[in-house]
Amino acid sequence: MQTIPTQRQKYRLSIGRAPVVMAVLGVITGALTAAVVIAFRLLYESAQRGLLPSGQLGDYEGLPAWQRLLLPIAGAAVIGLYMRHIAHRDPRTGIGFVIERTAYHEALLPLRNAIHQFVTAALAIASGHSVGREGPSVHLGATTGSQIGQRLGLPHNSLRTLVACGTAAAIGASFNTPLAGVAFAMEVVVMEYTIAGFLPVIIAGVTATALAHLVFGAGIVFTIPALSIQGLHELPLVMGLGLLLGGLAAAFIRTLRHSSRWLGHWPVVPRALVGGLVVGLIGLAYPQVMGIGYDTIAATFAGELGVALLVGLVGAKLLATAAIIGLGVPGGLIGPTLVMGAAAGGAVGLLAESLIPLPLGGPALYALLGMGAMMGATLRAPLAALTAMLELTANPGIIMPGMLAIAAATLSAREVFRTDSVYHLELGERGLDPRQNPLLQAASRLGILQLVNPRCEQLPVLADTTEWVLAAPDEGALPDRACRIDTLRAHHQAGQPPFADAVALLPIDEKASLRDAFERLRGAGDAALLVTRPASGGAREWIGIVTRQAIHDAYLD
Numbered sequence: 001m002q003t004i005p006t007q008r009q010k011y012r013l014s015i016g017r018a019p020v021v022m023a024v025l026g027v028i029t030g031a032l033t034a035a036v037v038i039a040f041r042l043l044y045e046s047a048q049r050g051l052l053p054s055g056q057l058g059d060y061e062g063l064p065a066w067q068r069l070l071l072p073i074a075g076a077a078v079i080g081l082y083m084r085h086i087a088h089r090d091p092r093t094g095i096g097f098v099i100e101r102t103a104y105h106e107a108l109l110p111l112r113n114a115i116h117q118f119v120t121a122a123l124a125i126a127s128g129h130s131v132g133r134e135g136p137s138v139h140l141g142a143t144t145g146s147q148i149g150q151r152l153g154l155p156h157n158s159l160r161t162l163v164a165c166g167t168a169a170a171i172g173a174s175f176n177t178p179l180a181g182v183a184f185a186m187e188v189v190v191m192e193y194t195i196a197g198f199l200p201v202i203i204a205g206v207t208a209t210a211l212a213h214l215v216f217g218a219g220i221v222f223t224i225p226a227l228s229i230q231g232l233h234e235l236p237l238v239m240g241l242g243l244l245l246g247g248l249a250a251a252f253i254r255t256l257r258h259s260s261r262w263l264g265h266w267p268v269v270p271r272a273l274v275g276g277l278v279v280g281l282i283g284l285a286y287p288q289v290m291g292i293g294y295d296t297i298a299a300t301f302a303g304e305l306g307v308a309l310l311v312g313l314v315g316a317k318l319l320a321t322a323a324i325i326g327l328g329v330p331g332g333l334i335g336p337t338l339v340m341g342a343a344a345g346g347a348v349g350l351l352a353e354s355l356i357p358l359p360l361g362g363p364a365l366y367a368l369l370g371m372g373a374m375m376g377a378t379l380r381a382p383l384a385a386l387t388a389m390l391e392l393t394a395n396p397g398i399i400m401p402g403m404l405a406i407a408a409a410t411l412s413a414r415e416v417f418r419t420d421s422v423y424h425l426e427l428g429e430r431g432l433d434p435r436q437n438p439l440l441q442a443a444s445r446l447g448i449l450q451l452v453n454p455r456c457e458q459l460p461v462l463a464d465t466t467e468w469v470l471a472a473p474d475e476g477a478l479p480d481r482a483c484r485i486d487t488l489r490a491h492h493q494a495g496q497p498p499f500a501d502a503v504a505l506l507p508i509d510e511k512a513s514l515r516d517a518f519e520r521l522r523g524a525g526d527a528a529l530l531v532t533r534p535a536s537g538g539a540r541e542w543i544g545i546v547t548r549q550a551i552h553d554a555y556l557d
Contacts, residue, residue: 008035011224020198022158022277026165026200029148030207033169034428037208038141040118040132044355047126047213048291060128060283060290061072068128068165068287069280073322076077077274079120079329080269087116091268093330098142098163099189100432106156106444106513107146114143118332128290129279129318132335133315134174141170141208142189155447155511164190164201169196169208171188176212176221177391178205187386192445221294221392223300225370228397230359235404237356239346241366242405246412249377250419252318252337267405268328275327279320286316293317293339297371300346310347314340316524324512333422337378338371365401368393370410372402373409380414380421382406443515448508451529452531454544456482459498468545470530471499480505482545503547505530508547514555518548524536 049055051071055064060068061399090112101109121136145166151160170180182205186192187441229238263271282289288296296313297303305313321336350367368389376385389395413419420428455467458479462469469488470479481502483491488498504527508520517529528540528547535541 015064015155021259022161022200023203024156025148025152025162025530026203027207027279029141029145029162029165029200030169031211032148032205032210033144033166033204034173034208036118036140036144037137037170037173037551038212040122041216043118043210045120047122047187051126056106058291058293058295059301061287062280063287065284067148068290069285071128071280072283072290073131073273073276075123076279076329077269078127078322079123080272082120082123083116083268083328083330087112087120088268090116093117093120093136093139094332095138095188097425098167098448099423100427101146102142102160102189103161103191103444104432106516107159108150108156109143109146109163111143111147114140115435121332124324124329124331124457125292127276129276129324129331130282130289130291130293130317130336131324131329131331131333132292132338133332134334134343135332136173136330137170137332138167138184138189138553141166141168141173145169153511155518156448156513157445157447160190160444161200163363164197167219168201172205172209173212175388175392176209176216176218177388178202178209179210180384180388180391181205183387184381187381187384188379190193194376197445216479220394222298222301224364224368224393224395226397227361227363227365227393229365229401234289234360234401237348237352238369238401238404239408241345241369242408243416244348245341245370245373245405246409246414247375247417248314248318248340248426249337249374249409249413250417252322252340252378253413253419253422253425255318255322255324256333256422256535257429260426263306263327271327272329275329277325278323278327280317282320286313286315288313289317289320292335293529296339297342297367300342300367303363305343307347307350309397310343312336313343314347319344329539334379337374338532339374341370342367343370344374352527358540362426365398368395368398369401369405369476373405376406377409377413378422380410380424380504381411444513446514448517448529448531448546449510450510451514451550451551452510452544456542456544465549469498470505470545471502471543478505478507478542479530481528503528505545507532508535508539510548514551517551521548 040066052059117136117139124131142163143160146159149162167185167189168181171184172178182201235419283541288358317340346363346367349363372385372389376382385406408411455465457466458472460469466485469485471481472479481499483499491498506527508519508529510531510533528545531538531543
C-alpha cells in the first residue's frame with residue numbers, strides 16, 4: 001500500500017517553504033554564477049594583457065597593422081577547429097539558445113554547451129573579435145542556475161526561476177549592474193514579471209555583484225560628469241536621436257541575419273575564418289572595433305573622437321560584429337550595440353552642438369542616450385537598457401531623456417522598420433516564437449504537484465478516503481487505467497467489468513510543469529495524468545493522478 005497521505009504532507013510542507021528555499025537558492029546561484037563569470041573575465045583579461053603590447057585591456061590600437069590583421073584570423077581558426085572537433089555535438093551557445101531552452105525545453109540547459117561557450121568566447125574576445133562579454137556571461141549564469149536545479153531534482157517551473165537568477169547574476173557580475181540584470185532576466189529571458197519570481201532573482205543579482213566587487217572593485221564602468229538636458233527644447237532632438245538609433249538597430253539586426261544565412265551552409269572552420277578575415281581587414285582602418293570596445297566608449301564620452309571617426313566606427317563596428325557573430329563565432333552582441341550607440345549618439349551630439357545655437361546637454365549626453373537607445377531597440381528590452389544606462393554611469397539626470405530616446409528607438413525599430421528583437425528574429429527563422437502563446441508561457445511557471453490527487457489506491461486495498469481506483473496491466477507495472485470508486489461500485493452491482501469505463505492514464509514526472517501537462521493531454525481524449533517519481537532500482541512509483549477537471553478548476557475556472 002502506498003503511503004500517499006504522508007508524501008502529500010511533505011509536498012505541502014515544501015510548497016509552504018518555497019519562497020525561503022528559492023531565496024536560499026538565489027544566494028547559491030548568485031555566488032556560483034559570480035565565480036564562473038569572474039573566472040571567465042580573468043581568463044580573457046589575462047590573455048589580453050599577454051597579447052597586447054601595453055598590457056592594457058582593449059588596446060588593440062597599439063598593435064602593428066599586420067598583427068591586427070592576423071590575430072582575429074588566428075583566433076577564428078582556433079575557434080573553428082574547436083567547434084569542429086570538440087563542440088560539434090553541442091555547438092549552440094548564447095542568449096538565443098538560453099531563451100529557446102527556457103521557453104521550449106523547461107529550462108533544461110546542458111552543461112557541455114556552457115563549457116564550449118566559456119572556451120570559445122574567451123578565445124574570441126582575447127583575439128580581438130568584435131564581440132561582447134555579456135552574452136556569454138548570461139549563458140554561463142543561466143546554465144549555472146539550471147544545473148543547480150537539475151542536480152537538486154527541482155520541478156521545471158523552479159528551474160525557470162533559477163535560470164532567471166543566473167541571468168541576473170551574470171549581468172550584475174559582468175556589468176556591475178544588478179538592477180539591469182534583474183530587468184534583463186525578466187524582460188528578455190523568462191519574459192514575465194511576478195513577485196515570487198522577482199525576490200530570488202534580486203537576491204542572486206546582489207550576491208553576484210557583491211562578489212564581483214571583491215575582485216574587480218566597486219567602481220562604476222564609465223566615469224563621466226553629471227549630465228542632463230538643458231531644457232525642454234532638447235526633447236525633439238532626443239526623440240530624433242531615438243528614431244535614428246531605431247533605424248541603426250534594424251540595420252544591424254538585418255545585417256546580422258543576412259550574414260548568418262550567407263555562408264550558413266559552409267563548414268564551421270571556413271565560416272569562422274571568413275569572419276576573422278573581415279574583422280582583421282576592418283581592424284586595419286578602425287582598430288577601435290576590435291575587442292569589447294569599452295575603451296572606445298570612454299573616449300567618446302571624453303570627447304576624444306571626432307564626427308568623421310565616430311560615423312566611420314558605427315559602420316565598421318556594425319559590419320565587423322555582424323560578420324563574426326553571423327558566421328558562427330560565439331560571442332555577445334550587447335557590448336557592440338553599446339559601442340555603436342555611443343558612437344552614433346556622440347556624432348549626433350557633436351553635430352547638434354555645432355549647428356544649433358541653443359544650450360545643449362553636450363556630446364557625452366547624447367552618446368549615453370545613444371547607448372541606451374541602441375541596446376533597447378536591438379534587444380527589445382527598454383527597461384533593462386534604461387537601468388543599464390543609470391547603473392553604468394551613476395547619472396540620474398539621464399532618466400527622463402533616456403526614457404524618451406529608448407521608447408522612440410524601440411518604436412522606430414518595431415513599427416517603422418518592422419524589425420523584431422535580434423533574439424526572437426533568430427528563433428522566428430526556425431519557426432519558434434516563445435511569445436505566441438501567453439497561456440503556455442504562464443503554464444510553464446506552474447508545477448503540477450499541487451494538483452495531484454493522492455486519494456488513489458489499487459485493488460484489493462481500498463481506504464475510506466479513496467476516490468480513484470487504479471489498475472495496472474501487469475503486476476509490478478505502473479497503472480494505466482483509473483476509475484472513480486462510485487463508478488466501480490455501480491459496475492459491480494450491475495455485473496459489468498469493473499473498469500469498463502476507465503480513464504486512460506498517461507505517466508508524467510513529478511517535476512513537470514503545467515505546460516508539460518497540457519502538452520501530454522493534448523489529443524488524448526478523456527485521459528488523466530499519472531504522476532510518478534523515481535524509486536529504488538531504477539523503477540518508478542506513482543504519487544497520484546491529475547485530471548483535466550482539476551486543472552480547469554485550479555487555473556481556468
